[in-house]
Amino acid sequence: MSEIRKINNEELKEFVDIVTNAYPGIMQPIEEMKEATIKRFSERQDQDESLDFFGLFRNDRLLGGMRLHYYQMNLFGNFISVGGVGLVAVDLLHKKEKAAKELLEYFLSFFLDKGINMVLLYPFRPDFYKKMGFGYGPKMHQYRITPDSFPLGPSKSRLRFLSLIDKEKVRDCYSRYALKTHGMFYKTDAELEGMFKNPEIRIIGYEDNSEIKGYIQFSFEKRSQTNFVYNDLVIKEMIYETPEALLEISTFLHTQADQVNRIVWNTQEEYVHFLIEDPRNGSHNLLPSVYHETNLSGVGLMYRIINVHGIFEDLKDHNFNHVSAKVKLKIKDTFLPQNNIELILHAHNGWLEIASNGDYDVKISLDVSDFSSMLMGVVTFKELYLLGRTEISNSEYLETMNRLFFSIEKPRSISLF
Template sequence: MRFIEKLLKEEDFIHFVDIVVGAYPGSMDGLQPTKEQLKAHFMHNQYNDASINYYGLWEDNELVGGMRLHDFEMNLFSNIIPIGGVGLVAVDLLRKKEKIAKELIAHFFKVFLEKNIHFVALYPFKPDFYKKMGFGYGSKIHQYLVEPTSFPKGSTKRHLTYLTSQDKHRLADCYNRVAAKRHGMFYKTESELSSIFKNPRNYIIAVEREDKIQGYMVFSFNKQSETNFLLNNLVIKEWIYETPEALLELSTFLNSQADQVNRIEWNTQEENVHFFLGDVLNGTNHLIPSVYHASSVSGVGLMYRIINVRGFFEALTAHNFNGQTLTCKLTVKDSLLPENNQQIIIKAIKGNLNILDNENYDVEMMIDIAELSSLVIGVVTVQELFMLSKVKISDEQYIQALHQLFLVLEKPMCITAF
């Protein structure tokens, strides 16, 4: 018999760490923490951080899997909503392919549905696995690997300063001001904030003007040679800026590292930063036909899922859907959550939304929950989904109207790792 409950006993955490290390062997490599340190870290989170909870799955009183759940706050169209997160989904090496991960995810849904939370997210170990479970893709990330001199050099960097743990909440204030203006961003939790300063490899610098942090950067160095200690790359872990001036001062700092740094790794969801950089080439000399020079490498990562369609749309009644007037029957396919397998009527009048049960409608849109989850937050458009055969529309003359109804000008951005 299987059951899932919170991990509370030290013995349970010891077993969970063994499962995690088996599921993610890279977590014990090199400078990563020991098993004892992982156990202490997990237990500290469980007992001291209300936003983090660890769960285990037992079968016949044996722990065979587990996960970590997060309570986040997210900027959704300038409204702050609760969103659930799951990470560290791990299954005992001897128990794989026994649908343990599926049961853990189902319990993840249950936990947040009981909290009346309609939207969840995760970072997938296999995107296709979670796509089949109804998670839709978030914005892509672009990894640039450029020379320091590719970053513009401004007139000054005199407002730059190092930050210490005493500046933790000043840094958080800067981040949260940016998050409050940027669709998709999560507010920082106390644990996430502390981890920035606890990592001994991190350097943290900031632009400070008028006693206020207006931008900051967290970075570390990676050596590029076992025989030449002078060859290093600088890895940007977090770069937040409120103003063009703050961006340029931090860029000037990066430009000045040319004597010590080979290349700078910048992972960003901003699609057009190549306009900011000088030489955007990544050093591979790879040419894409006909003549496109390799610059960034892109990847899919964070995935979103609506776990209560009606509740999600009801929470958006204050959001204006681009001034559109349209009545749409939305038919959603959700193979994992039967309660989401439903039809609702969305009536928009000048962009103001109402959810109805019975109403004459102009058009029906049939869509899988994964694609719907990506559509409503602006990762993809109705027109794109239609051309890719990922949405069915009963009357094609309404494609443009539906496109405008769900159009989001700014794709969601999220730099929170969990």
């Protein structure tokens, strides 16, 4: 019989041992490093209200654990509470004993009990979590751009290096951006502190009337063990509220050409190639027939709606594109039986109400994973239909359903957990 509960500080050592074996690529079995990790985990659990560590115990022995996160996310202009999970790890001697499945089930029920309707994670394998009902978020694109491809503006006079004393100004800048951007989380205190404590990270901000209106967080990465002047500049985070802020930051990047080989930029922006003069990544690869390789792309953050009724309550102030229709929605959820439901939605000029029963114009059916992605605006109903991922009882309503769930703005998130 398993017990899942919050790990106390004395048990964190056992958890760190499990994590070290589960993630050998990022955790080294060096005693000093393990002690530092235990100390960091203990401090985070004691001082950071945005997370907790949980463990799965059998016969009083810790077999695995996870880190749960409590976030606020912008959902079409309204911030809602969402849950996250990270660092899921199972003892190597107890793999394939359903421990990970039990941890994930607890994760979902934990946040359901808190009245939270959506959870998120970064998958170690996207297909594994897709089967558990998690839907794909927006892709991340990695560009490797020559510095002089960034626009060169007339000035970078409003840029300066930022330090810990600028923490609240950076928070204000980030929060204003998050308020305007669907999918963004509020930055936690620990995330903000971490930006300034890492000695490898530099932060440069654009200041206008004593306010930070944009900033870039970056580090340098060696490209050669023998040539010390051969480096890449890696952008960790770049926020800009105005075109003026972006232009000065771009000017800074442009002027690094004598010291930097490539700018490495991981971004969810789809239109980066309109900003930079040469978006090619240096591979010189061509896709048929003459399409120049510009970037790598990957899927990462995944969304999961765990309470369909609840998420529509979260969206009660959101207008669904002024569409009027009566829709029977069938959600397939094999991992959460209580979420495997049918309900009727009445849309009146874009305002949705859930009806307990009654007539409807059209019935649509889809898996909760695809529903989660569609509702977030990652993919359209029509795209899912053409890919065979959804069903509709009357194809004459295809465009109406597409408009109903269409979002002009795809979600963005740069929070890592």
